[in-house]
Amino acid sequence: MDQALSQLCETVRAASASRTALRIRAGGTKDFYGNTPQGTLLDPRSAAGIVDYEPTELVVTARAGTPLAELEQLLAENGQMLAFEPPHFGAGATIGGCIAGGLAGPRRVSFGPTYGGVRDFVLGAKLINGHGELLSFGGTVMKNVAGYDVARLLAGSMGILGVIVEVSIKVLPRPLSHHTLRFELSEAAAIDRLNEWAGRPLPLSASTWHEGTLYLRLAGASAAVSAARHQLGGDHIDNAEADAFWNSIREQTHPFFAGELPLWRVSVPPTAAPLSIDAPLLIEWNGSLRWLRTDLSAQQVRECAKRAGGHATLFRGGDRSAGVFTPLSPALATIHQRLKAQFDPAGIFNRGRLYADL
Amino acid sequence: MDTSRQRGLVAALRTFLPEQAVLYREEDTRPYECDGLTLFRQLPMVVALPETEDQVRRILQLCHERQVPVVPRGAGTGLSGSALPHHAGLLLSLAKFNRILSIDPRARTATVQPGVRNLAISEAAARHRLYYAPDPSSQIACTIGGNVAENSGGVHCLKYGLTVHNVLRVRGLTMEGEPIELGGLAPDAPGLDLLALVIGSEGMLAVVTEVTVRLVPVAQTARCIMASFADVGEAGDAVAALIANGIMPAGLEMLDQAASRLVEPFANAGYDLDAAAVLLCESDGTPEEVAEEIERMSAVLRAARATRIQVSNSESERLRFWAGRKNAFPAAGRASPAYYCMDGTIPRRRLGEVLRAIQALEPKYGLRCPNVFHAGDGNLHPLILFDDADPDSVARAEAFGAEILELCVQMGGTVTGEHGVGVEKLDQMCSQFDRPTLDTFLAVKNAFDPAGLLNPGKVVPTLHRCAEYGRMRVQGGKLSFPDLPRF
Missing domain, CATH: 3.30.465.10 (Uridine Diphospho-n-acetylenolpyruvylglucosamine Reductase; domain 3)
Incomplete structure (x- = not known):
C-alpha cells in the first residue's frame, strides 16, 4: 500500500477510535446534493491519478481523487468515453465523487452498449471501511461474479459505507457519428413518441423535452444514424449547437435550471402520463426522468411521484427538513442499517447524508 | 439424518402445503441431489415445491423459527454447485413459479x-x-x-x-x-x-x-464473420484490434483448434480445422449499418493476419456458424465420458499466454482441455475432458481446473466470470481476495440474513478453509493432485 492510502487508512482508524464523524469531500461540486453533510472534512484527493488504462481492454482504473475532466480527456484522446455521461457540476469534480453520487447524464437511457447508469459501468473498487482496512471488490474484467457485487453497491452510496479510493470503470468507444433532431410536440405526445421509438432498433442516445420542443440525439454507426434520421423526420440541429445544448442539460446550465425555486428530480416509469403538478418541467431519459421547479411540499411532490409509480428527490434548494430522498420501506431500512453497521460500526462516514439514521 | 427433525418439519409444512409439494423419501429427493455441477452431490432433508409467494413466506418463517437451512433452486442448470442441497436443510424449488x-x-x-x-x-x-x-x-x-x-x-x-x-x-x-x-x-x-x-x-x-x-x-438483421488464425495469440490480438478500432461486436467468440475439432463432427459448422483458432464476430442492426460494420470488421481482421475470412450470407448460414460454438458442451459430452467446464475471466491481452499455459498443463494431468472463449469480454471456458467412473481421473480433472483458476487470478483476472462460486470455487476465493474483503462479504450476508440460514456455506470461504488451502498450496509450492483431500 502506498503512503497516500496508508495515511487515509490511519486517519479513518483514528476517527473510528474517537467516534469522530468524517465528511468525505473532494472538489465539493456536489455539496448541494443529498442531506446536509456533517463532520470533520476528509479530503481523499491525496489518492489521485490514473492507475491503469489499456484502451483495448475497455477499462480504466483511477484513484478516486483523479479529476473527472482529466480522466475524460484521456479517454477522448483514445477515442473512448464514460458511457454514462456524468455531470461535473464544476471544475473540481473527481471520479470518486462521481461514483459516490451515482448521477448519470443524458446518455443513460440510450440504445445498445451505452445504456445504463453509473453502477452499470463500475467493474471494481477499493474502499477503506470503518476499521481503516483497505478492501478490494470486483476487478478490471467485464465479467466477474466472484463474491457479492459490492463495487456496484458503492455507486450512489453517497460515501456512507467508507472512503472510495480507487475505481475500475468500463469505457466505450465514442460513437462514429451523431445527430440531433428537434420536434414540436406537446408533453403527452412527446412521451408517447419517445416510448414508441424506444421499442424500435433506433440508435437513440439522448432525449429532452421542454416547453413544447423535443430534442432527440442519435449516435452510432453513420449508416444507422442517417437511416434513423430519414425515418424520424424532424428538424436537424447543427452539431456545434446540439453539443452545447446537451452539455447544458448534462451540467444543468440550461435556463430551466436557473433561479431559486426548488428543483425536484422525479423518477417514473417512462410511460407514465404527464404528472398532475402544474410547474415548469423538463423531461429526460425517454420520459423516465422529470425535473420540476416547484415549492410544493415534499409530501405533495412525493405523493404525485408515487401515484405515477416512481419516487422524487429534492435535488437542489427548498426545505430539506423532510429528507431529500424518498423514505425507504421498513424492511429495506433495516437492511440499510445493518449494512451501515457492518461497514462502518462507529458510524463515522458521511453521517446523515443519505438518510438521517445512516 | 435426524429423522425426528425431518418428520417434524414435513408435518409442519403439510399444514399449509399439499402433500405432493413436500418430498422427503430418498427416491423423491434424489433428483435434487446436485445441480449442473455433478461432481458434488448431497441429499436434502426435505424438498418443498410451493406455488404462491405466501407459501414461500410461510416456509421461510417456519425454517427460520426451527433454524433449518434453506437452499433455493430454479432449473438446477447452474455449474458451480450454488444449488447443492444442505444435508440438514430444506431445498426450496421454485419450479412451479413458471408464469x-x-x-x-x-x-x-x-x-x-x-x-x-x-x-x-x-x-x-x-x-x-x-x-x-x-x-x-x-x-x-x-x-x-x-x-x-x-x-x-x-x-x-x-x-x-x-x-x-x-x-x-x-x-x-x-x-x-x-x-x-x-x-x-x-x-x-x-x-x-x-x-x-x-x-x-x-x-x-x-x-x-x-x-x-x-x-x-430485435435488430433488423445480423451477420457473422468466421475468421481463421494460425496462432491463438494472433487471434487474441485481432480481438484487441477490433476494440481499438471502436468496434463493439454483437458477439465475439473464439474456439481453439482442439475445440473446433471437437465440435465439427457434431455440429457441421464448417470450421477451419487447420486453424489454431477460429473467431466468430457478429454485427447486428439495420442492413446498412451491418454492411458498413462487416466491412470495417473484415478489414481489421485481415490486417490482424486472419488466414481465412467467411461472412454469413443468409440467416441459416449465420446460425450454422454459431451452431458449433453453442454446441460445444454437448460435443464435449459426446467425445468424453465427462467434462468439467471452467469459467475464469482474464484481461484479453493475456489470452495467448493463458491458452499456451493450459496446453502445457495437459500432459501434467494427462487430460485434454479444449477451450471456448467469450473473447469479447475475456471469459474463458476450458473444457477438461475426463472419465467420471475413474476416481483418479476425477481428482486430476479437479486439480487441473483449480490450477487454471489460480492462473486466471495471477493474470489479473477472476475465478468466475458467469458460473458463480457456489461450492466449487471456495478455495480459489481465498487466493483472489484477502481476509478483510472476504469478511466484508460475510458481513453483507449477515445484513440480509443474520441467522445465516439462506444457502449457507456457499460463495464465501471460512477463515479455517482458507488456512487449510494455504497450507496445501505451500506444500511443494503448487497444487499437486495426489495430495488433494477434496475427494
Whole structure:
C-alpha cells in the first residue's frame, strides 16, 4: 500500500477510535446534493491519478481523487468515453465523487452498449471501511461474479459505507457519428413518441423535452444514424449547437435550471402520463426522468411521484427538513442499517447524508 | 439424518402445503441431489415445491423459527454447485413459479415469476419485436430466477450486458419471510443499490419471487464473420484490434483448434480445422449499418493476419456458424465420458499466454482441455475432458481446473466470470481476495440474513478453509493432485 492510502487508512482508524464523524469531500461540486453533510472534512484527493488504462481492454482504473475532466480527456484522446455521461457540476469534480453520487447524464437511457447508469459501468473498487482496512471488490474484467457485487453497491452510496479510493470503470468507444433532431410536440405526445421509438432498433442516445420542443440525439454507426434520421423526420440541429445544448442539460446550465425555486428530480416509469403538478418541467431519459421547479411540499411532490409509480428527490434548494430522498420501506431500512453497521460500526462516514439514521 | 427433525418439519409444512409439494423419501429427493455441477452431490432433508409467494413466506418463517437451512433452486442448470442441497436443510424449488405475469410492449418490460425459462421470455416478447438480451448457453432450460442468482451472461453480453444490466426490479423475501422490493420501473430507486448486490448473490441474500426485466428491440438483421488464425495469440490480438478500432461486436467468440475439432463432427459448422483458432464476430442492426460494420470488421481482421475470412450470407448460414460454438458442451459430452467446464475471466491481452499455459498443463494431468472463449469480454471456458467412473481421473480433472483458476487470478483476472462460486470455487476465493474483503462479504450476508440460514456455506470461504488451502498450496509450492483431500 502506498503512503497516500496508508495515511487515509490511519486517519479513518483514528476517527473510528474517537467516534469522530468524517465528511468525505473532494472538489465539493456536489455539496448541494443529498442531506446536509456533517463532520470533520476528509479530503481523499491525496489518492489521485490514473492507475491503469489499456484502451483495448475497455477499462480504466483511477484513484478516486483523479479529476473527472482529466480522466475524460484521456479517454477522448483514445477515442473512448464514460458511457454514462456524468455531470461535473464544476471544475473540481473527481471520479470518486462521481461514483459516490451515482448521477448519470443524458446518455443513460440510450440504445445498445451505452445504456445504463453509473453502477452499470463500475467493474471494481477499493474502499477503506470503518476499521481503516483497505478492501478490494470486483476487478478490471467485464465479467466477474466472484463474491457479492459490492463495487456496484458503492455507486450512489453517497460515501456512507467508507472512503472510495480507487475505481475500475468500463469505457466505450465514442460513437462514429451523431445527430440531433428537434420536434414540436406537446408533453403527452412527446412521451408517447419517445416510448414508441424506444421499442424500435433506433440508435437513440439522448432525449429532452421542454416547453413544447423535443430534442432527440442519435449516435452510432453513420449508416444507422442517417437511416434513423430519414425515418424520424424532424428538424436537424447543427452539431456545434446540439453539443452545447446537451452539455447544458448534462451540467444543468440550461435556463430551466436557473433561479431559486426548488428543483425536484422525479423518477417514473417512462410511460407514465404527464404528472398532475402544474410547474415548469423538463423531461429526460425517454420520459423516465422529470425535473420540476416547484415549492410544493415534499409530501405533495412525493405523493404525485408515487401515484405515477416512481419516487422524487429534492435535488437542489427548498426545505430539506423532510429528507431529500424518498423514505425507504421498513424492511429495506433495516437492511440499510445493518449494512451501515457492518461497514462502518462507529458510524463515522458521511453521517446523515443519505438518510438521517445512516 | 435426524429423522425426528425431518418428520417434524414435513408435518409442519403439510399444514399449509399439499402433500405432493413436500418430498422427503430418498427416491423423491434424489433428483435434487446436485445441480449442473455433478461432481458434488448431497441429499436434502426435505424438498418443498410451493406455488404462491405466501407459501414461500410461510416456509421461510417456519425454517427460520426451527433454524433449518434453506437452499433455493430454479432449473438446477447452474455449474458451480450454488444449488447443492444442505444435508440438514430444506431445498426450496421454485419450479412451479413458471408464469409470465405481464408483458408491457410500450414500456418494454416483462414481469415474470422466477421459474420462467430465459428463452421463454424472448419467445413471448417476439410478437412485439422485442427480446430479453442475456442469452446463456443453457437458455432453453435455465430460469430467470437462477439467472438473477448467478448474474448470468451469454454470447451477446459484450454489447447488451449481463443480467445485472437487464433486470429492473426484483421482488423477494428475506430469510425471515419479510417481503422486499428492489429496484423498480422508475430509474435510480432510492437508497443503496441493493438490486446490484442481490443479482449474482447465488441465492444467499433473498429468495426471488418475481422479476421485471428490460426488453430490447430485435435488430433488423445480423451477420457473422468466421475468421481463421494460425496462432491463438494472433487471434487474441485481432480481438484487441477490433476494440481499438471502436468496434463493439454483437458477439465475439473464439474456439481453439482442439475445440473446433471437437465440435465439427457434431455440429457441421464448417470450421477451419487447420486453424489454431477460429473467431466468430457478429454485427447486428439495420442492413446498412451491418454492411458498413462487416466491412470495417473484415478489414481489421485481415490486417490482424486472419488466414481465412467467411461472412454469413443468409440467416441459416449465420446460425450454422454459431451452431458449433453453442454446441460445444454437448460435443464435449459426446467425445468424453465427462467434462468439467471452467469459467475464469482474464484481461484479453493475456489470452495467448493463458491458452499456451493450459496446453502445457495437459500432459501434467494427462487430460485434454479444449477451450471456448467469450473473447469479447475475456471469459474463458476450458473444457477438461475426463472419465467420471475413474476416481483418479476425477481428482486430476479437479486439480487441473483449480490450477487454471489460480492462473486466471495471477493474470489479473477472476475465478468466475458467469458460473458463480457456489461450492466449487471456495478455495480459489481465498487466493483472489484477502481476509478483510472476504469478511466484508460475510458481513453483507449477515445484513440480509443474520441467522445465516439462506444457502449457507456457499460463495464465501471460512477463515479455517482458507488456512487449510494455504497450507496445501505451500506444500511443494503448487497444487499437486495426489495430495488433494477434496475427494
